Amino acid sequence: MHSIITRRARRGLGGEGAEKLIRRAAKAALRAQGVDDDCVINVLLTDNDGIHEINLAQRGVDAPTDVLSFPMNELTEGEFDPAECERDFDTGKLMLGDMVISLERCAAQGEEYGHGFEREVSYLTVHSVLHLLGYDHLDEGERKSRMRSREKAIMDTLGL
Numbered sequence: 001m002h003s004i005i006t007r008r009a010r011r012g013l014g015g016e017g018a019e020k021l022i023r024r025a026a027k028a029a030l031r032a033q034g035v036d037d038d039c040v041i042n043v044l045l046t047d048n049d050g051i052h053e054i055n056l057a058q059r060g061v062d063a064p065t066d067v068l069s070f071p072m073n074e075l076t077e078g079e080f081d082p083a084e085c086e087r088d089f090d091t092g093k094l095m096l097g098d099m100v101i102s103l104e105r106c107a108a109q110g111e112e113y114g115h116g117f118e119r120e121v122s123y124l125t126v127h128s129v130l131h132l133l134g135y136d137h138l139d140e141g142e143r144k145s146r147m148r149s150r151e152k153a154i155m156d157t158l159g160l
Contacts, residue, residue: 002027002035003093006043018045018103018121025122025158029129032154037082039094041132043101043125051102066105067124072097075134077146099128119160126154 004023022043030039046054048064055061055068072095073085085094101124110120130150137144 002030002038003040004043005040006045008045018101018106018117021118021121022101022125025125025154026129028158029126029133029154032150032157033078033130033133034080035082035094035133037094038092039085039096040088040091041096041129042098044098045101045103047104048102051100051105054100064102064105066102066109067128068100069128069131070098070100071132071134075132077130077134077136077143078150080133096129097132099125099132101125101128115160119155122158122160123151123155126151126158 004026006019006022026041026043044050044054051066051068052062052064055063055065058068058070075081075084082094085096087093088095101121103121106121106124107117110117113120127147130147135143135147135150137147
């Protein structure tokens with residue numbers, strides 16, 4: 001059983017529909033990557049101001065972004081091994097890490113790219129889960145290509 005724990009950083013911030021989409025997309029990404037073990041991903045839903053604060057504090061980047069990923073483990077992309085993961089002391093579940101999503105940015109990008117909020121929040125979730133599982137795209141070469149390929153395959157399973 002995969003636990004996707006979501007919370008909202010700001011009062012009045014919508015997100016009930018987003019929470020369902022995030023759980024669905026995260027579970028699809030985990031399944032696609034062969035993660036069958038019980039695990040936990042913490043998700044913080046916020047707005048542009050909230051993610052800006054976190055981006056500045058954690059990465060030294062003085063700007064908002066769409067999603068941030070904070071892996072708990074140093075995993076190798078495409079080679080998931082539960083023995084390399086931290087476990088929750090009480091539950092024994094694998095602790096994969098945290099993600100922060102700006103719902104405000106999701107809505108704007110979904111409109112800008114013409115594919116809507118549902119696809120955007122699902123894509124950002126898949127993208128972040130892959131980061132938690134060791135994927136990266138900072139180079140313009142092979143690693144980015146592998147990550148984009150996995151994102152596309154997972155989004156296809158979601159019908160998005």
